[in-house]
Every structure is written in structure tokens, then in C-alpha cells.
Amino acid sequence: MIKKGEWVRIHKTILEPSERAPQVPEDTKQVPLEMWDKGFLEADAELGDEVTIETVTGRKETGTLIEVNPYYEHDFGKFVPELLVIDKQVREIVFGGEK
Amino acid sequence: MTKANDYNSVMARKAEIMLKSVGIDYSKFESGSIAFDYEKMMRETGYTLEEMQEIQYSVGVGNTPVLELRNLTELARKCAPVGKGARIFMKDEASNPSGSFKARRAANSVYHAKRLGFKGVVTATSGNYGAAVASQAAIAGLKCIVVQECYDSKGVGQPEIVEKARKCEALGAEVVQLSVGPELFYKFLLLLEETGYFNASLYTPFGIAGVETLGYEISMQFREKYGKDPDVVVCTNAGGGNMTGTARGLIKAGATSKLIAASVNLAGLHMASDGQFNKKSFTTGHTGFGMPFASWPDRSDVPRSAARPLRYMERYVTVAQGEVFYITEALARLEGLEKGPAGNTALAAAFYLAQEMDQDQTIIVSETEYTGAGKHIQPQLSFARDNGIEIFFGDPAEEVPGKNIILPSHPSLIKPRDVDIVHMRRSLIKTAVNTYKVEPTEEDIAFLAEETNSSVEFVKETLKSL
Numbered sequence: 001m002i003k004k005g006e007w008v009r010i011h012k013t014i015l016e017p018s019e020r021a022p023q024v025p026e027d028t029k030q031v032p033l034e035m036w037d038k039g040f041l042e043a044d045a046e047l048g049d050e051v052t053i054e055t056v057t058g059r060k061e062t063g064t065l066i067e068v069n070p071y072y073e074h075d076f077g078k079f080v081p082e083l084l085v086i087d088k089q090v091r092e093i094v095f096g097g098e099k
Numbered sequence: 100m101t102k103a104n105d106y107n108s109v110m111a112r113k114a115e116i117m118l119k120s121v122g123i124d125y126s127k128f129e130s131g132s133i134a135f136d137y138e139k140m141m142r143e144t145g146y147t148l149e150e151m152q153e154i155q156y157s158v159g160v161g162n163t164p165v166l167e168l169r170n171l172t173e174l175a176r177k178c179a180p181v182g183k184g185a186r187i188f189m190k191d192e193a194s195n196p197s198g199s200f201k202a203r204r205a206a207n208s209v210y211h212a213k214r215l216g217f218k219g220v221v222t223a224t225s226g227n228y229g230a231a232v233a234s235q236a237a238i239a240g241l242k243c244i245v246v247q248e249c250y251d252s253k254g255v256g257q258p259e260i261v262e263k264a265r266k267c268e269a270l271g272a273e274v275v276q277l278s279v280g281p282e283l284f285y286k287f288l289l290l291l292e293e294t295g296y297f298n299a300s301l302y303t304p305f306g307i308a309g310v311e312t313l314g315y316e317i318s319m320q321f322r323e324k325y326g327k328d329p330d331v332v333v334c335t336n337a338g339g340g341n342m343t344g345t346a347r348g349l350i351k352a353g354a355t356s357k358l359i360a361a362s363v364n365l366a367g368l369h370m371a372s373d374g375q376f377n378k379k380s381f382t383t384g385h386t387g388f389g390m391p392f393a394s395w396p397d398r399s400d401v402p403r404s405a406a407r408p409l410r411y412m413e414r415y416v417t418v419a420q421g422e423v424f425y426i427t428e429a430l431a432r433l434e435g436l437e438k439g440p441a442g443n444t445a446l447a448a449a450f451y452l453a454q455e456m457d458q459d460q461t462i463i464v465s466e467t468e469y470t471g472a473g474k475h476i477q478p479q480l481s482f483a484r485d486n487g488i489e490i491f492f493g494d495p496a497e498e499v500p501g502k503n504i505i506l507p508s509h510p511s512l513i514k515p516r517d518v519d520i521v522h523m524r525r526s527l528i529k530t531a532v533n534t535y536k537v538e539p540t541e542e543d544i545a546f547l548a549e550e551t552n553s554s555v556e557f558v559k560e561t562l563k564s565l
Contacts, residue, residue: 014277014286019106021282028373031252034278035286038268055273057219057242059294074261074473077481082490082506086428090510094173094433 002068006041009070010053010063037061038070102292109288117401120291120298122215125402133531133539134546135403141347145308145405146207148351152312154210158238160202161312164191165320165463170433171426171446175453178511185330185456187449188463190317193438197234197270198227198469200313204301204340205231207309212297213239219296223287223400225249225260226337226383227441227468232299233270243272244296246287250278251376258482259382259440262473279376284400300400301338307405310344311351317463318352328354331452331462333445336360336415337388339396339408345465346411357413361448361515362389364417365500377486378501380420380479384444389415390518394526397534409520409527410552416515418447419495421505425513426450427476439468440479448515480504524551528561 002008015033039053039061051065102108118124128140146154155161168187176184195202209232212220219242222232229245236243245267249260256276264274275290277283291298300306318328332349334342346358363385368375370387379385393415396404423440426447431437445464453462472478484490489503494512498505507513528547532539539547539562547558 015106015282020280021106021285023371024280024282025369025372027375028280028371031278031373033280033282033286034250034252036250036276037273039273056271057244057273057294059244059273072261072265074256074258074265075478076472076475077258077478078484080477080480080484080490082480082492083428083477085492086425086506087432090174090429090433093177093510094170 002041002045002047002065004041004043006068007038007070008041008051008053008065009036009038009067010051010061011036011066012061012063035063037063041065104289106282106285109285112292113288116288116291117298120296121300121303121401122297123303128403130542132537133535133543137407137549140403141304141308141405145304148311148315148348151207151309155203155206155309155312158206158235159196160206161195161316163194163316165189165317165324166191166436168430168434171429171450172453174429174433174510175450176458179454182458183454183456184458185453185460185462187453188329188461189442189446189467190313190463190465192313192442192466193469197231199231199441200310200341200466201226201228201231202234203309203312204228204306205235205299207305208232208299208303209235209239209241211305212299213241215297217297218242219244219294220299221246221287221290221294221296222299223283224301225263227263228301229263229272230266230270233267233272237271242296244275244290244294245272246275246277246283246290248279248283249276252278252373255377257377257382258473258478262471279371279373281371287400298400301340302399302401302404302406304405307340307344308347310340311348313465314345314348315352316348317345317465318349318354321461325461329356329463330456330460331359332356332465333359333361333449333452333462334465335384335441335445336362336393336408337383337385338392338399339406341465342408342411343406358411359448359452360389360393360408360412360415361445362386362417363420363423363444364498364516367499368501375501377482378488380483380488380504381423381440381444384441386417390523394523395530407550409523410550412520412552415518415520415523416448417518418444418515419498419505420500421495421498422447422507422513422515424476424480424504425506425510429510437470437475439470439474440476442467447513450510451513451515524553524557525561527551528558529565532562532565
């Protein structure tokens with residue numbers, strides 16, 4: 001049970017594939033336009049329920065409850081060895097006396 | 100009465116929603132034909148340079164340092180013919196409150212919104228402008244909603260855009276995230292209508308005029324420190340606001356610096372394609388925005404865009420993704436500066452352009468931007484590799500966007516390619532005639548000459564060939 005007032009993330013379909021704008025490319029036309037938003041849960045619910053939230057601007061949004069206390073996981077990525085090659089090269093050219 | 104909220108009904112209310120949310124009656128500047136009075140629009144709806152400086156300096160925006168990149172200049176000289184290699188500079192716009200030059204645009208928009216009595220602002224952007232508006236709204240005590248295109252249909256977010264969402268939230272904004280598609284504009288209109296907030300568009304006169312202080316500062320700082328204006332100013336080009344505002348500020352200072360636009364080449368990738376969304380390593384400053392907006396500015400979210408870059412650029416070059424990544428790493432290792440990718444697009448171009456110039460000349464890149472998790476070269480390259488993009492050393496001229504990223508095997512291989520600017524000018528004239536479906540008047544012809552930074556003769560000759 002997720003309590004009323006908890007900080008949550010919701011998901012919702014805004015446009016079905018059949019409702020998409022005429023100018024979008026074929027691959028995009030095959031998929032819906034989706035939306036994600038965050039806010040305070042308006043009533044007790046379970047993950048997967050259709051819920052209403054109040055966002056930080058005080059708006060109400062509805063959608064499927066997908067996350068409680070959502071957080072970011074983006075990072076600095078995996079090691080990219082090529083960057084060390086660039087480092088060595090530019091330092092050699094500028095400070096190593098090499099043309 | 101409840102209004103219909105389906106796609107077509109909302110789009111049909113566009114003009115009405117826009118008028119309410121921007122507070123500008125654009126019809127005042129229209130001629131009824133192709134021409135409109137651009138300068139009158141900038142004068143009557145913008146702010147004077149002095150007012151903008153006051154607005155911006157009061158919220159910690161502007162007066163950013165100019166950095167001389169001595170080691171990068173040295174690297175360029177090692178690649179250049181003898182005697183060539185202009186001194187390279189950068190305007191450190193990352194030191195603005197939200198970490199980019201967009202704070203200048205946002206400061207004016209938010210000031211204007213507050214003055215008109217709006218309770219909040221809405222902006223549609225996946226870029227630094229969102230954070231800039233959030234930051235300024237936080238200072239002004241206004242509510243802020245940022246609508247961004249962030250995920251593909253598998254729910255995979257572009258790391259750079261995810262980071263921008265984080266920053267907007269950290270600065271107090273509500274971030275409405277969407278999957279790929281131009282219908283973002285539909286949700287944007289719905290939000291404007293629902294909230295009655297101000298549309299902090301990137302393309303209003305006050306937003307664009309906000310960048311004039313950037314061009315003006317470049318000139319003043321150069322005159323104070325080096326006794327002359329920079330010979331060349333390079334702007335990363337997407338929607339054209341940086342180029343337009345910087346150029347107008349330089350003109351107001353009386354500077355005659357040559358203006359060059361630079362974009363990352365993403366040719367072949369469709370900007371609204373779900374499948375190609377995460378195949379690109381740049382989310383702005385690329386040709387997907389740069390080319391269409393320069394050759395037809397009035398495709399923006401306001402009836403008449405105040406960003407009209409073709410009026411000001413003398414040259415437009417594209418750089419490969421691999422070239423920007425290389426120069427970003429070089430900037431960190433040679434200058435001790437970690438900066439985000441947007442400003443480094445212009446820097447990659449400047450690195451080469453400096454090699455065409457004499458050593459006593461100067462070239463400045465108009466902006467830097469903040470960097471961090473997601474919007475740093477390492478996560479971007481790593482993300483590209485995870486999405487099947489090949490990364491290797493070679494000649495970046497052979498890079499195929501969406502397939503590979505070719506890092507130059509030597510910095511002398513960084514060689515931006517010129518865009519056919521004459522073709523772009525002709526394209527703008529053609530689109531104008533096709534859009535308005537009128538026989539151009541003398542006024543229209545004079546207007547199109549200004550729009551394309553060309554001449555009445557050029558416009559007449561182009562019209563004849565259509």
C-alpha cells in the first residue's frame with residue numbers, strides 16, 4: 001500500500017498511435033505519445049493503479065502509478081578508452097615538442 | 100462549457116492560446132504580405148540594452164568572463180600553415196546561474212511574465228533553457244513547468260535530457276516528460292490553457308533581445324582588454340537565438356566582427372523518429388534544428404520568431420560529432436576546463452577557423468555550458484556505444500550520423516565543412532513565396548533581402564528562377 005501524500009511518478013498515454021500527427025515518421029506513428037510526471041499521491045493506492053497526483057505547481061494529473069520516491073540513475077557512463085588516447089596525443093603535440 | 104481536448108481541436112485553438120500566453124499582438128507588425136516589421140517588433144516588445152543589463156545583473160546573470168585558450172591556440176598553430184593560428188577565446192557562459200547563456204533569455208522572459216502579472220511560466224524545451232527558466236522562476240517566486248521530449252518508445256531516456264530534467268526539478272520546476280514526437284506542442288498548448296501561465300518561448304522578442312547583452316559584453320570586454328573587437332565570433336546554432344542576439348548586441352556596440360554559425364552534422368537522422376532518437380549524441384546545436392530554423396525561422400512556437408539567424412551569419416559550417424568530442428576532451432586536458440557539448444560545437448569550428456586566420460587575429464566562441472552526469476562526453480560516448488554506434492579513430496569527414504562517431508586520428512583532421520549559404524537564402528525566399536502565396540511587393544523584396552543578408556538584386560533574381 002502506498003500512502004496518500006507520498007511522492008510518486010505516474011505514466012500516461014497522451015495520444016494513441018491512430019491519433020498521432022500526420023507529419024510524424026512511420027516508426028513514430030506505430031507507437032503512442034507517452035507522458036511521465038511526478039507529484040503527491042491524492043489517495044492510498046498500489047503500483048499499477050490509476051491515480052491522481054498533485055504536482056509541485058499544484059496541478060492535478062492522472063495516470064498509472066509506476067514509482068514511489070522516484071530518483072535519477074543517470075551517471076558518467078562506462079569507461080571510454082579512446083579519451084585517454086586523445087589526452088596523450090594533445091599533450092604530446094603541445095608540450096612534447098612534436099610537430 | 101468544456102472545451103474539446105483532442106489533438107485537432109487543441110491545435111485549432113493555437114492562435115488564441117498563444118495570444119493569451121505571450122501577450123503580444125503580432126498582427127501589429129504585419130504588412131498583410133510576406134514582410135513584417137522586425138525592428139518595430141523588437142523595439143516595441145523588447146527592452147532597451149540598458150534595461151536588459153539591469154534585469155540580468157540584478158539576478159546574477161551576465162558579466163561572464165572571457166577566457167583565452169592559450170594551449171588550444173598552440174595546438175591549432177601546430178596544425179596550421181606557418182604564421183597562421185588566431186588566438187582562441189571563449190565566453191564562459193556556464194558561469195551564469197543555470198549554467199548556460201540561456202539564463203539571459205530566461206531572465207527577460209520571467210521578468211516580463213512577472214511584470215504582466217502571470218503566476219507561472221511554461222516552456223517547451225529539452226535543453227538548457229528549461230533549467231534557465233526554472234532558475235529564474237525560482238528567483239522571481241513564479242511557478243514553472245518544463246515540457247520536454249525525453250524518452251523513446253522503449254522508455255530509454257537520452258542521458259543529457261534526463262540530466263536536464265533533474266536540474267529543472269532541482270530548481271523547483273514541474274517537469275512533464277514525453278516520448279518522441281512533435282505533438283509535444285499539443286501537450287504544451289493544453290498546459291498553457293489549463294494553467295493560464297506565461298509562454299516563456301525561446302523565440303519572443305524579449306527572449307532574443309536578452310542575448311544582446313552577450314554580444315555587447317564580448318565587444319566591451321575585448322575593447323577593454325585587447326583594445327579591439329574580436330575578428331570573428333562563432334556561435335553554436337540551433338534555433339538561431341544565440342546567433343541573432345549575439346549579433347544584435349555586437350551591432351549595438353558598433354562592432355564589425357564576422358559572425359560564423361556552427362552546428363553538429365546530424366544529416367540523415369529524422370528528428371521526430373522514435374527509432375533514431377537515441378542514435379544521436381547531441382540533443383541541440385545540431386543541423387536537425389539549425390538548418391530548418393535558419394532557412395525558415397517562423398516554424399517556432401510563436402507567430403513571428405525573433406530569432407532570424409540568416410540575417411546575421413556570414414558563414415555557416417558543420418562539424419562532425421567526433422570532432423566535438425575530441426575538442427571537448429582537449430579542452431579538459433589542455434585548458435583544465437570541463438564544459439558541456441553545446442558550446443564546444445562552436446569551439447571545434449573555431450579550432451579550425453583559427454588556422455585560416457593570422458596569429459595576431461582573434462576568434463571567440465560565444466558560449467560554454469555546464470557539464471555533469473549524462474551531459475558529459477564519457478556518458479554520451481558510452482551511451483552511443485551501447486546503442487550500436489561504432490566509435491573509432493579516423494577521418495571525421497567520413498562520419499555517418501546514426502552509424503558511427505569518428506574521432507579525428509590527429510587534430511589536423513578537424514575540418515568543418517561549409518554549408519551552402521546561398522542555397523539557404525534561396526530556400527528562405529522560396530518558402531516565403533510558397534507560404535504566403537502572393538506576388539511579392541517592393542516592400543516584400545526589400546524585406547527578403549534583409550532576411551537573407553543579401554541584396555534586392557539577389558532576391559529579384561531568385562524570384563525569377565522560381
